Amino acid sequence: METIAAERKASKLATKELTYFLYGGEEMVLRKREIENAVISDPTYDITKYHYLTREELFEQAVKKSVHSITKLMPELDILGVFERHSLTSVIGGENPLSLHTDMFMPTITGQGSDEQQEKWLPLATNYKIIGCYAQTEMGHGTYVRGLETTATYDPVKQEFDIHSPTLTSIKWWPGTLGVNATHAIVPARLITKGEDKGIHNFIVQLRSLDNHTAMKGITIGDIGPKFGYAEMDNGFLKFEHVRIPRDNLLMRFSQVLPDGTYVRPKTSSKLSYGTMVLIRAGLSKFSFEMLSRALTIAIRYSIVRRQTQNRPGEAETQLLDYVNQQHTLITLLATVFGIYFVSQDTIQLYVKTQSQLNEENMELLPELHASSSGVKAISTNLASQGIETCRIACGGHGYSLSSGFPFLYQSTTPSMTYEGDNNVLLLQTARYLIKIRKEVQEDPSYSPPDNVNYLTEAVRPRNINFRSPQHQLALYQCMVRACVDRAATKVSQGEKIGLDYFDAWNAAAVELIQCAEAHTHYVMVKSFIENIDKEEVRNMSPYNQFILKCLSDIFSLNYILNKSGLFIEAGAIYGRELNEIREVIQSQILEVRPAAVSLVDAFDYPDFVLRSVLGRKDGDVYTAMWEWVQHNPRNKHKNGVHPVYKKYTRKLLRAKM
Numbered sequence: 001m002e003t004i005a006a007e008r009k010a011s012k013l014a015t016k017e018l019t020y021f022l023y024g025g026e027e028m029v030l031r032k033r034e035i036e037n038a039v040i041s042d043p044t045y046d047i048t049k050y051h052y053l054t055r056e057e058l059f060e061q062a063v064k065k066s067v068h069s070i071t072k073l074m075p076e077l078d079i080l081g082v083f084e085r086h087s088l089t090s091v092i093g094g095e096n097p098l099s100l101h102t103d104m105f106m107p108t109i110t111g112q113g114s115d116e117q118q119e120k121w122l123p124l125a126t127n128y129k130i131i132g133c134y135a136q137t138e139m140g141h142g143t144y145v146r147g148l149e150t151t152a153t154y155d156p157v158k159q160e161f162d163i164h165s166p167t168l169t170s171i172k173w174w175p176g177t178l179g180v181n182a183t184h185a186i187v188p189a190r191l192i193t194k195g196e197d198k199g200i201h202n203f204i205v206q207l208r209s210l211d212n213h214t215a216m217k218g219i220t221i222g223d224i225g226p227k228f229g230y231a232e233m234d235n236g237f238l239k240f241e242h243v244r245i246p247r248d249n250l251l252m253r254f255s256q257v258l259p260d261g262t263y264v265r266p267k268t269s270s271k272l273s274y275g276t277m278v279l280i281r282a283g284l285s286k287f288s289f290e291m292l293s294r295a296l297t298i299a300i301r302y303s304i305v306r307r308q309t310q311n312r313p314g315e316a317e318t319q320l321l322d323y324v325n326q327q328h329t330l331i332t333l334l335a336t337v338f339g340i341y342f343v344s345q346d347t348i349q350l351y352v353k354t355q356s357q358l359n360e361e362n363m364e365l366l367p368e369l370h371a372s373s374s375g376v377k378a379i380s381t382n383l384a385s386q387g388i389e390t391c392r393i394a395c396g397g398h399g400y401s402l403s404s405g406f407p408f409l410y411q412s413t414t415p416s417m418t419y420e421g422d423n424n425v426l427l428l429q430t431a432r433y434l435i436k437i438r439k440e441v442q443e444d445p446s447y448s449p450p451d452n453v454n455y456l457t458e459a460v461r462p463r464n465i466n467f468r469s470p471q472h473q474l475a476l477y478q479c480m481v482r483a484c485v486d487r488a489a490t491k492v493s494q495g496e497k498i499g500l501d502y503f504d505a506w507n508a509a510a511v512e513l514i515q516c517a518e519a520h521t522h523y524v525m526v527k528s529f530i531e532n533i534d535k536e537e538v539r540n541m542s543p544y545n546q547f548i549l550k551c552l553s554d555i556f557s558l559n560y561i562l563n564k565s566g567l568f569i570e571a572g573a574i575y576g577r578e579l580n581e582i583r584e585v586i587q588s589q590i591l592e593v594r595p596a597a598v599s600l601v602d603a604f605d606y607p608d609f610v611l612r613s614v615l616g617r618k619d620g621d622v623y624t625a626m627w628e629w630v631q632h633n634p635r636n637k638h639k640n641g642v643h644p645v646y647k648k649y650t651r652k653l654l655r656a657k658m
């Protein structure tokens, strides 16, 4: 306890200033804390026994908490907007089994429903007269949305759609909130009218009775069973047997079916029906920041408190964070989490800007948003998932206990590499965009590409390189990414030249394509970090905070160069003989950050309640917390301290003649 207090005292970081910056100002932080305190002081959200609950208990508690939040806490705290709602969900912790209602069902209606449809459905949804989910994925298809098999066949006589699951593989499988709770779903299905298949469109379908919650006629529905994690979420299955819905349950903002069955195609892009996926992908980088920053808070605080090995006689054992390997592991991750933070801010801004253009039927930014949000979602969820596991390992044996908080963080984060688009698949979408832009640049010298891909027109290694210079770092990335894009594009065109069809040529280059998308996205993240710490808000910070952010930016940028040095050397961006200098800059910046490490994670401002970790306690009283935790263990609570398995099994073994 004294150690962590001493670390805080010695740190020169203006912690409060950084917290205000991260959350968008003092007012936002005070509001966040108001929400946290309301949750912490309400016994409904008690977490004392959380880690010992069974799957069914976890689910029931989570639904109870969710309903309590909607009916009591949210009105009391006047929570309306998406950010405050997420803030509340985040402090309550665990999964929110009703989250798909507000995160996907409602945004789909807002984004894709006509004005009349919004008027009809949104008040019902806002007031929880109905509970919605987003039922897109089927047993046979998740990635390949165009391959979904559920049909919606229009009947002009009754002016209804007939929703049907024609095959076993067409059964909807995975959607959250579907298994137990939802009364309605957004159902992407193949629209068939006048005998023609018009592709995937979104429909609103009622699943359960609003009187007694039983399944509607023709609907078979349930929960898909235990998963890797996500015990609190009712991921479900859904089978349709010719379920009838009115014509105007087709979401008709972009395309329509007229009463006689005439199809009116979207004026602009058919991909607008994928809009909700783009929204969540943009949000997932923020989610990655939250999860990884919690893991780092736990690992860094514990690495201050934990001592291991007396390295000099008569002196205290060494703090884990004073081992250079531990510093390297955790402080490079600290740099990463700031990288994710800045790019998540930029991605959300790009989403908002694109959305306002789309409202004016301007599609200009859509390809960039799709490519960028796909890449950023993939890289930030990869980094967060791997980073959480790294934090667990960095905490030794105690990291493996549920009480560390890591298992929950990992289980909740790792599926984000799959849901909302598998990360490899999304990186291939980013690559598709890069290859297209490269082609345009090559074919039309007057074409000026978007800022983030400008390196495709020019990328030059600076002379007399200074690895501490952000501009030089960016130039190195530009050379490297350009070479990666060239390599992938060349591989595709070589395939085509030897007679492969488009798919085979593309598939043969898949590894290079994913590599170029990864490299591009890392470049975008480094660029975002560098540009954001050059903004006025940061330039107004205390000099020491600016200095630490610059150190973290260098670490983030240079550590990737070091880890992927093969790519940079192959591109002629750096020479092998320069690697040592890069190592030294990283090492010296890590040493600069080390004294501020605990204050940096304090700046994330997570109360102990949110971390749910005996290792990550703010006061550093780790060993007392471990002892308290074990007192709740039901396995220790049997008469005379003797567990029933003794009578049932081990006694027999001990007394057996063998």
Ligand SMILES: CCCCC/C=C\C/C=C\C/C=C\CCCCC(=O)SCCNC(=O)CCNC(=O)[C@H](O)C(C)(C)COP(=O)(O)OP(=O)(O)OC[C@H]1O[C@@H](n2cnc3c(N)ncnc32)[C@H](O)[C@@H]1OP(=O)(O)O
Pocket: 082, 103, 134, 136, 137, 142, 143, 144, 145, 146, 176, 271, 272, 274, 275, 277, 278, 279, 280, 283, 284, 287, 366, 367, 370, 418, 419, 420, 421, 422, 425, 429, 432, 433, 436
């Ligand atoms: C409100 C804020 C919320 C924040 C939330 C924050 C945190 C949340 C925390 C937790 C979340 C909790 C739960 C999560 C629940 C998860 C829910 C789901 O998983 S829902 C299901 C998601 N499914 C997918 O993502 C499927 C992935 N597949 C696809 O997206 C597509 O099929 C595809 C891989 C992109 C391919 O599509 P298609 O075959 O149609 O396209 P192509 O032929 O390859 O390309 C054609 C053309 O279209 C462009 N394009 C593709 N997609 C889009 C798009 N979305 N937008 C714009 N453009 C798109 C593509 O670029 C091609 O263009 P061109 O090159 O010009 O031809």
Ligand SMILES: Cc1cc2nc3c(=O)[nH]c(=O)nc-3n(C[C@H](O)[C@H](O)[C@H](O)COP(=O)(O)OP(=O)(O)OC[C@H]3O[C@@H](n4cnc5c(N)ncnc54)[C@H](O)[C@@H]3O)c2cc1C
Pocket: 100, 134, 135, 136, 137, 140, 141, 142, 143, 144, 173, 174, 175, 176, 230, 235, 415, 418, 419, 420, 421, 422, 423, 424, 425, 428
């Ligand atoms: C916890 C969780 C919650 C979910 N919630 C929802 C929900 O609310 N609503 C909903 O509709 N869905 C939901 N899903 C489903 C999720 O969106 C899909 O699982 C996801 O999109 C991946 O699709 P898939 O399962 O078909 O994977 P697959 O496409 O079968 O992928 C398997 C592997 O094949 C590779 N692969 C596939 N296609 C290609 C390709 N074209 N090129 C190269 N490689 C390829 C992938 O990289 C991956 O490694 C959820 C899933 C999970 C795990």
